[in-house]
Amino acid sequence: MAETPSMMLPLGTTMPEFELSDYDSNLVSSHELGDGPGTLVVFFCNHCPFVKHIRDQFVRLTNEYLEKGLKVVAINSNDFDKHPDDNPRAMAADAQSYGYRFPYLVDETQEVAKRFKAACTPDFFLFDGDRKLVYRGQMDDSRPGNDKPVTGADLREAMDAVLAGRPVPGDQKPSIGCNIKWKPGNEPEYFNS
DSSP: OOOEEOOOOOTTOBOOOOEEEETTSOEEEHHHHSSSSEEEEEEOOSSOHHHHHHHHHHHHHHHHHHHTTOEEEEEEOSOTTTOGGGSHHHHHHHHHHHTOOSOEEEOTTOHHHHHHTOOEESEEEEEETTSBEEEEEOSOSOOTTSOOOOOOHHHHHHHHHHHHTOOOOSOOOOOEEEEOOOOTTOOOHHHHO
């Protein structure tokens, strides 16, 4: 289980544009997501132990914040030819099994991951109502095997600040997870630097 940190895209970055299909071929556009108080974009997958470790709490947390008006979308950029547990059929099964209320999108070309400079799963990006990045980092300090409870504390603090119109604290710790499973020859330059 290789631990890969997020790249920590610069705060203030405008949300990269995208239009992706979910596992049922329903199109979702970034333009649909930017008309609320904030948008959480997470790079996610099915098979990663880091995602499995936080999944239940992440679903509870996002359900709570969806009710408060935050937009949430998950994007799977993994090469599902080499990792069939991450293919659209498996994504649909996970979404149903765990009760995802957010769109779970397929980034088959991996171009959207590159626009976000996503590096790992999970990798969190929180944008304010002006579509500016205000938080990128970990959900909390819990990792598989470190015996710390999964609370969502860091992400919750950032989402609360966005919803209240307050600045998000700038002291942000990178998320840690499995590296995105890039297609052969498709690894971005930032990932190797």
